[in-house]
Every structure is written in structure tokens, then in C-alpha cells.
Amino acid sequence: MASPCLPEELLIATLARLLEGCRTIAVGVSSPIPGSAALLAKEQSRTPVHVDVLESFGGNSFTEGSVELFDRAAQGRVDAFFLGGGQIDGAANINLVGVGDYPATKVRWPGSFGSAYLYFMVPRVILFREEHTRRVFVPNVDFISAPGVSGEEIYRPGGPHAMVTGLGRFSFDKARARFRLESVHPGYTLTDIAENTGFDFDHDDVPAETPEPDAATLAAIRGPVAEEIAKSYPKFAERVFPAA
């Protein structure tokens, strides 16, 4: 009998469902769960899906250095990408720079990387942050690494499509610049999410529960996906898929 679904596996399956229909998916550095989700989406798609895992030779198809990811996104050749944030607010603004008054932030994170660009260019950006606390989900981010929405005059083929956290899955309404809670992960409640979120969001009175992956999906995650992701993230694979 298969062992029960791990939290990581639930997240992988949930993210993979958000990638349905994508032909090309790019995954940033230090992203084992999004990476696994992209590989699962590829595994389960009936049509070919191209996945690039950045900074892993053999795991991607770049020959021009990492500028190629950005150019490829601008060419319309990247359908989906994942972004996170040290802070994320209710309008899907993300902050990868730091806490407090810029520039002498009292807490400094690495920096904005490509977010200020890819958030504009990639049609389906999926926000992913496991930690779901009021430290992360704030009323207003202290620094906008990349804005959630832009005025109509701004060229912006891309933007936030959905958000997955350790507690639930959200969709994002660009016109209203608001998240909507679509499902709560097994073991948590709407109250858990509301108490740990620093901004308002839409939701049903009784939100759906995030479905656990079915047996075939779990088998795919633990089989080919685990094997493939181990090439880029051996430590992650060892911890989550010890049997693989």
C-alpha cells in the first residue's frame, strides 16, 4: 500500500494542476517543489511540455547564459513561471528585497532577481510560498519588487495567475487586484488561513478542500518525477522521496 500523501506531494500535485495546458514551463533556482510540479505536469500531459530548470546543466535548454530565460519570456516562449516573496500583499505585490525603510532595510533579503520582469512577461505566474503567516502575507509590502497589477497603458502580457501556500490555494482576479481562496489544504480551515493572512481575500463561506493526488499521480511523483528532480535537488529528493 502506498504511504500517505506528504505535504510536499500535495503541493506538487496542486501546483501541477495549475500548469495544465502549458507547453513551456521555466522554474527558478532553489525551487524543488515547483520544479517537481513542472515535471509532474509534463509527465501527465498528453501533449509535449518543455520544462527548463534554471542553473542546472542538463536540466535546461539554455546556451546563451541566463539572459536567455528573460529573452525567451519576452518572445512569448515561456507559458508559466513561479515566483515567491518575503512579503506578498493582497494586490499580489511581491517583495524580495527586505523589511523596513529602503534602502537601509532592517532585514535584507537577496533581491528582486528577475521578478520585476517575468511577472510582466509570463502569462501564468504562480506565486508559491510554503510559509503562510502574517509575516509573509502583509497588508502592504515594504518594497515592491514587482507589482501585482499594472495600469492599462503598461505592456503586460503576463501576471499572477494563482497562489499556493502551505495552507491553501488562491486564484487572482487582475481586474479587482484581489485574491480568492479556492481551496483549503486538508487539515486546515478558513479560520486558520484568515488568521494567518494580513489582507482580505474573497472566499466561499465553506471553501473546498484541496484534493489529494490520486494513486496514479502519487505514483508519478514518487517515480519519474522524484528520479528527475533528484538530478537538480539531490538533498530535497533524499528527504522527501527516500524510497526513490
Added chain:
Amino acid sequence: MASPCLPEELLIATLARLLEGCRTIAVGVSSPIPGSAALLAKEQSRTPVHVDVLESFGGNSFTEGSVELFDRAAQGRVDAFFLGGGQIDGAANINLVGVGDYPATKVRWPGSFGSAYLYFMVPRVILFREEHTRRVFVPNVDFISAPGVSGEEIYRPGGPHAMVTGLGRFSFDKARARFRLESVHPGYTLTDIAENTGFDFDHDDVPAETPEPDAATLAAIRGPVAEEIAKSYPKFAERVFPAA
């Protein structure tokens, strides 16, 4: 005893003298005489000279396709380049496009290639055209592929430095936008040049004669230069340097 100096050898030696002090020289396609001159300048320089012969693998140091020549020129990494012209006028405007009313020119030449850029960027552009007739040296070119001079407001680190033809050698005064005949090749006269030039130019009453290459220079041309240029221009080398 060495055989007498050929016209091609005189031109090679004359052009090479104009390259003195250059550290980097690029030579365009279909340019065996300028190419030989660049190789001679390299051979005779006491400091290292880098020569790139375009479109000849092994004869150049480009790895980015031919865009690299233009970028390198813009970076200030090309000291000298050669240009020609189907027509050249007294203000050093050059025409590589055609004769007659543009665009339906009655005679069409290949096109402007990189001239409209390199003429602006390369500090020492040397105009070279063997045919010295009124067909080539016209009062005003029919199409300006690249202008000889630009207004002060135009960014232009480069421009025409000198011109060598089958009859003589000219310098160019950018401030006055005028050529000056510096020397007449052996066997020709000022009158020959004036009669075959469709524009006015400055000159001494009795212009100097272009000096023939000395024995050491001739030996260099017929030895290492002939051997090297044969790699890019075998037919030219066979015709001019049959002994090499």
C-alpha cells in the same frame, strides 16, 4: 635580384604605411590588397598588431557572428578599417548602392553593408579604390551610403583618414571636408589625377611621388604576407605572388 615592384605591391606598401601605430585592423570581404596591407603593417610593427580578415575562418577572432565586428568597432576595439565605393565624392561621401535615382537605380551595386556604421565608428577609415576615373570620383554621389563628415552634434569618433587609388594617395581634412593629394604613384602625374577626378582637391604644385617599397618591405610582402593572404585569397595570391 628581386623583380620590380608590381602595382599591387606599391598599393599594399602605401596602405600599410597608413596603418602605422594601429593595434587592431579589420579587413572586409573581397579585399585582398587591404588585407595584404594589414598583414604587412602587422609584420613591420614593433608592437603587437591584431588583424581580422572577415569571413575567413581562422583569419579572424570572431565567435559571435559578424555582428561582433560592429560591436567591437563601437567598443573602440578597431583602430582601422577599409572602405571603397562605387562612387566617392570630394566630401568623402561614398556610394555603394547604385547610379541614378533611388530606389529604381539604373545601375545597382550590392548595397551599403556596414559602411553607414563603420565610417562613424572606426578612427582610421582608409578609402581604397583602384579604379581612378571620373566614373568613380564624382562631384556628388547619387546615394550617400555613408557621409564623409557629420555635424558636431553627431557622435562620430571615426571617419575618413586617407584615400589610396591606382593613381595616388590623398589625405582628408575633416574640418574642410576636402581631400588633399599627398603623392602621385610612379608613372603618373598630377594632370592624370586631375583629369580623372570629378571633384576639386588640394595639392602641392609639384606633388611628391609615392615611394616604392624598399627591399625589406618587398621581401616581407612576397614572403610572409603572400603566404598568409593566400589562405583567404588563393586566386589573388596565385596571380600576384606566383613565386610564393
Added chain:
Amino acid sequence: MTIEFCDSVEQLMAKVPDGAHLAFAKDLAGAPMAAVRALIRAGTKDLRIVTVPTSGWPVELLVGAGVVSSVETSGISLGEYGGAPRFNAAIKQGAISIKDATCPAIYAALQAGEKGIPFIPLRGVIGSDVQAYRDDWKVIDNPFAEGGGDPVLLLPAIRPEIAVFHARRADRNGNVYVGIQRELTVLAHAAQETLVTVEEIVDGDLMASEESAAAMLPGVYVSAVAEAPRGAWPLGFLDMYTEDEAHLAEYAALARSDEGFASYLLREVHVAGELESA
């Protein structure tokens, strides 16, 4: 992202619709002559061509065959075989429209296409008739110049609908060896579709090692590939084969007249092609 492997060059070039905005690289980077002949046989019309940054034989043949409506180029030449007679005749007759450019402008505009930026500045060019006749180019004062002034040329990005080129080899993932002919890389990045003929399709992953990957165009940029041994003939191709001098010289002689060119086209494109693709 699905790469199609075509059984023939005919099938590859059937993907080019009438009126397509088609890009060719310079002849020395690999002229897709088999593809050009297939395109003429297909009867595709009104092609709008951009050359990166120059061309010769492909444009000469296509223009001669009457399937081209416009050419944007920095230079069209048959090299040692002189000017391009059919191209030049078409210019003289006003049969095609011409956009004269300069090599770095085409490269820069293509790089803008590659980067998805709407335009790109370029130094130089101002004051030439190349610039004067291009009403699709603009000159602005450099917004970063202190005290104003400093005019600089702006070029709109070029994103060709279809790029066509010939290359040494491809693997079964559509990865194409381009070596140092990196104009092909920029071209494929900027183009919406890229059709490639190759000398051979090989087994194994040409992107497998870092050293080999450096010479490759990744298959993600390639729409379709067809094997075309000696696909640059009658031109030479890199170090693989030399040009067919007798053939090219005969062309240059025949193409001086309409009749001569017509006979060449019939014999070398239509009749020979039917035999080829039979």
C-alpha cells in the same frame, strides 16, 4: 514546442504561406538553396524578405522567379560571380520594393526582436541616405545626454515570421549545430518560426555536454527540420563541400537575360526538382 521532422524539403517549405515575412542569413552562414528551390516550386507568392544582414543567391533566385514583393537588406551580391542580375533588374524595373539597410542596423533590430523590446538605438547612420529613405526609422535626442542634443537613431525591432537556414546537423530533439554562425541563433530567437534544412540528422543528444552545447541552437526555437544533404548546393558549405564553380558561372552567364534565367529556372529548379522530389 513540438518539432516536426519533415520527410522532404518540399514538405518543410510548404509551411511558408503567401506573403510571409521571411528571413535568410548571409550566404556564408549557410544558404538554404534546396529550400529556396522548393519554395519556388511551391509557387509561394509575395514573400517579404529580410536578410541577416546580407544575402546573395537565395534572394537572387527568389526575386528572379517573381515570388518576392519586398527585400530589406544591407547587401545582395553573388560574391566572386558579381552583382545579382535578376535582383538588380527587378530594382531597376521597380518590380520589388527595396529597404536599404546597413548590417549593424539589421543585427540591432533583430536583437531587439530577440529581446522583445520595441526598438533599439544605434550610433552612426545619421546623415546617410540609408537613413534618409527609411521612414520606419526615427531619430530622437538621446534622453540621457546632459544638456540635450546628441541625436541617435532608433530602429523598430524585427521579428521575422519565418527564418529559414541550412545547418550542419540536427539531433532528434531538433537541436541544431550552428557553431560560430551565431547570427543563426539570434535569427531563430527573434523569428516566430524557424525552418531548418540540415546536412544530416544524427542520433544522440547534441546538447549533452557543455562543450557541444555551446555550439548549438536549442530545439525549442526550431519549428521543423528536413534533411537536405548538400542542401547549400550549388554553393559551398563551411568545410563540408566547396561551391560548384561551373554551375555558378553558368548561372551568372544565363541570368544576364530574361530568357537565360527562365531556362535556368526550368532546368535546375522545376525539372531537376521534380526528379529530386519524385
Added chain:
Amino acid sequence: MTIEFCDSVEQLMAKVPDGAHLAFAKDLAGAPMAAVRALIRAGTKDLRIVTVPTSGWPVELLVGAGVVSSVETSGISLGEYGGAPRFNAAIKQGAISIKDATCPAIYAALQAGEKGIPFIPLRGVIGSDVQAYRDDWKVIDNPFAEGGGDPVLLLPAIRPEIAVFHARRADRNGNVYVGIQRELTVLAHAAQETLVTVEEIVDGDLMASEESAAAMLPGVYVSAVAEAPRGAWPLGFLDMYTEDEAHLAEYAALARSDEGFASYLLREVHVAGELESA
């Protein structure tokens, strides 16, 4: 165009003057750690650093050693070892000035430097605080937009005074193997001087074949080279060696305090370096 071969990394880094505008590529492309230590030992001051487009260990060490006055970057991180403690402390204290950027902006500005164009447009970014805090960037309406509007960001070109990176090998003409780490190519093109440490200097011409040339940075862009075996240590380098995990973990622990960092600097940079260069 004369390439200098230095006898030591010390000698190579002695070429960097106080106040230099210095560029480093991202750590994964080859962090020149031996060069960074030599630079600290040289006592070079007031370095203005730009990272292409990110960095980690080189900037962390240099900032910690107090030899940096400003950093332009899209991200500084020690990867698995967490944030960069000395860099972050310097930011908090206002000890260095920071220009936050975004990766494609640094690439685009560097490509503008490579092309010798004064600026380059970039899509996106507008409305972020990355843009809001960059008063050296401008927004204009796209001059090619019909009907006006369409704001677009313009970035001034970046031409670093000196680029420093570590590579696999160089030949005696100064040609440097970069493989698919092509940010190094763009960086060297854009920079005024390029100083390279390599694992080994080899005989023979690495540009001799077309296949090998595709992976090379031509020596014309290289000012000086020094051999530095394991020159990325304690970081790993491509497939050549893996990172020194114990060393890096110890650093991360020590660097939490000023005293810990000072002891690391003394032991691993100054004392070890004197032994190294003795």
C-alpha cells in the same frame, strides 16, 4: 591587444585601482574567489561593484572586508548557506550604497555597453520600487507606438571598467574557454578591461576548430590572465570540483558577528594568502 600573463593572482589583481568600477558574473558562472582574496590583501579601496546579474560570495567577502563603496545588483545570496550576512549588515548600517536592479535590466544594460549604444529599452519593471528608486533610469513613451502612450523603461548602458571572472582554461593567445556561460562573453565585450583567472593555461590554439571556437571568448577581449588552480575555492566550479561544504558552513556561522568575520578574514585571506603567495 597585448595579453599579459601574470605570474600570480596577486599580480593580476594589482591592476585594479582604488575606486574601480568592477563587474562580477553570477557565482554559478565561476566565482573568482582567489582573485577576491588577492584584492582584499592588496588593500584596494572604494570599489564600485556591478553583478551580472547577481552574486554571492565575492560581494559578501569584499563588502565584509570594507573595500566596497557601492553595489549594483539583482540579488546577493549565499545560496544554500542563506543570506549574505556581511552584505546585509552593511546595507542595514548604510555603509555601502545599493542600487537594486532586476536581472534582465543588468543584462540589457550590459548588452547596450557591448553594442556601444547609449541606452536600451526594456519592457516590464515600470511600477516596481526597483524602478522607483533608480533615478538613473528613465521612462519615455515608445516613439513607435501609434497614438502615443505605451511607456517603456530606458536603461543607460553599463560599461564596467574591469571585469573579473574565473574560467576553465586559457590558451597562450589569451583565448578563454567560457562554454555556455555566455554572460562572461557579454561581460568581457562590454568591459573596458577583463582580468581572468583560469584553472589551467594550455598549449595549442583553442580557437583552431570551429567547434572549439564556439565555446571561446577570443583573447582580444582579455587584458590579463593568471593561472589559479581551484581558483573558485571554497566554492565549487562547474563539473571540475564541488564546494567545500564544511568551509562554507563555518563561514556562514562565523560571519554572523563582526568578530567572527574578522577572524575568518585574518585566517583565510590574510594569513593563508601570505602562505599562498610566499
